[in-house]
Amino acid sequence: MTTGATDPLFDDLRVADLRKSHGVKWGRVTGDVLPAWVADMDFPVPEVVSDAIGEAIRNGALGYPDWPDGNPLRAAFAQRMRERHGWEIDPAAVREHTDLIQGLQLLLHLATSPGDAVAVQTPNYPPFLATITTMGRRRVDSPWKRTADGWEPDIAGLARAVAAHDCRVLLLVNPHNPTGRVFTRDELGEIAALARRHDLLVISDEIHAELTHAPHRHIPFASLSEDTAKRTVTLTSAGKAFNLAGLRCSVVHYGPPRLLAVRDAQPPDLYGTVSTLGVAGTLAAWRHGAGWQARLARVLDRNRQRVADAFGEWAGAAAEPPPQAGYLYWFRADHLGVSAADPVAEVLERAGVLLDGGAGFGADGQAHLRLNFATGAAVLEELLARLGALVRR
Template sequence: MTVEDTLTDPLFDELRVADLRAGYGVKWGRVSGDVLPAWVADMDFPVPPVVSDAIGHAVRNGALGYPQWPDGNPLRAAFAERMRTRYGWEISAGDVREHTDLIQGLQLVLHLATAPGDAVAVQTPNYPPFLASITTMGRRRIDSPWLRTSGGWVPDLAGLAGAVAEHGCRVLLLVNPHNPTGRVLTRDELAEIAAIARRHDLLVISDEIHAELTHAPHEHVPFASLDADTAARTVTLTAATKAFNLAGLRCSVAHFGPRRLLALRDAQPPDLYGTVSTLGVIGTLAAWRDGADWQARLARVLDRNRRRVARALAAWAGAAADPAPEAGYLYWFRAEHLGVSGADPVAEVLARARVLLDGGSPFGADGHRYLRLNMATSAALVEEILARLAALR
């Protein structure tokens, strides 16, 4: 155990369970009694002060009327600047559009670029709302399972290429950093995926919402930044919501590489898919412009927590323990590490340990064998959750 593993931060560790239970969010609102929630991807931490200050100032100064943005939504230029400074990815603000959330962006792109019956490739396990979106929109979901090796999670790129060719896929939904495994794809792996997309003329929808929570020494590489061909076939979806705990602001952005698709999107009735709120824009801009210190402190806390969960899993499963995520705050591990082997591991853990996790069959592939633990909470609550899980064994 290192010094970093024992450090605490009052901004993130002085949480009161009574306050969390009395809040407005679904994470704690879905449970009752003494159940501890560690399921949905919301953090328990307070909103960054720079965000609450900016929103409060805007409300006090009458910002709830119709916004005046003569040069277009300021999110567009701010996002382009953030990609340039963080990743060296040079994009035009004119190719950026905003949506109320990332899932809406995904569904809009699928609606415009595909038709019912078209095949969409996706690497599984994967985020359940993404999988459900493909299915409920009448598209054919083509799963390409990840491989669990002795060294950790590995994308089966040969399997992905084969699935795309066999089923005539039109689209690849890429999730990087990956949810739920937390794996960060390397530049070489992304280059192989780009080659597959080029050979089969795929539109790539790249969800990169967890990118800013990548843990050192891993590095996030925007998929569209690889080369001109990749950029021209990729729509990148992201938001400040995961990295700054702002899901309720309902604000996301999309960068459109394909010119035809952007023109098709802009030809739609302007309010058909809704518009982002003024407060969502103000909060996002505040986070991006002034939230670096808060985010740096958050990164240290999340790294500490993932190390703590990794030590617990190693104690329970030894060398068979599933690896810590390389990004984010969601830990994907086999239910058997807890002695749980039923068809519904989430329900079994809830009933026996009074902890609500996520996982199971909605994630696809072998999801029924896995659980997903949200670690974005105080050190004390992490310890209590781990103690309850340990008692299952």
């Protein structure tokens, strides 16, 4: 049974309506299969965002934008970092990209060469891992540790990997995807010291930062110290926290002045530009979406506890704790009684549920699955019922 209060804005979802959506999440399934794989929420777009986009269209904002002082996202992002985290940044060091993957690819293109080593903590977001490999960089995996208390970053192991492979770059995912772990200040301090010793460029993906669950708090990596800021590029977007991935709009804060200068020396439109509607939607979310986001936080907290309780019933003490951030639950495939060979395909065939997981998350992900629980209460209950039937069989 569902625990916690329901919210009609997020819980009054009909599967028949979701199946009519044009997004990839529901578009990749057929029949009565339920999707819980890609990191898209099933919830409606915040009304303030749809209103802002509609108003922009009505006001003729589809022509060339006039931003003589630079894209307004820059100042808005700086203000948000100051208000939420006390992190003071110069808007002049912020740039825009369509999404985080494009930002990562541009940074690797500008700051590294084929054959250079890039350290990454695994398991990790599959498009990031694939980017490093397809761009011809040497991917150096550093596995996380699973302890009795949950997932922990193996910073000593990361230090050994960086030293052994002469890494140039560290790709940091904070909060972490897929484990949902939020780094502590002490852990980030150890990573910053490691970056300083080895003169690493740190590319910090912080797109899940606004989805942390109390009492955990996100700390921007670049906010730790002046040295850390000067070697860190921060990637983020309103896409995850407000369900706006389709707007294709993200921001990048360039800590290293030299790297920003290299970036700005490129032809201005070579790597694409964000649309005026993406800017309008993002600004509306940041400026007026607090109420929607607060309600979302309560629903996600309820759902993560419900998922963790269900897995606790199925796997006992071996079950993973609820994620500290986000809406993704990472767990061992054998909790459902499925094999590690191809757990995604097995769950799809036997339960009619499409999850994510497996080797795409790195070698450490082979025997694991990822469940997206950002959906209405009734849909989540049906998902868990189908997964629970696997366990009982």
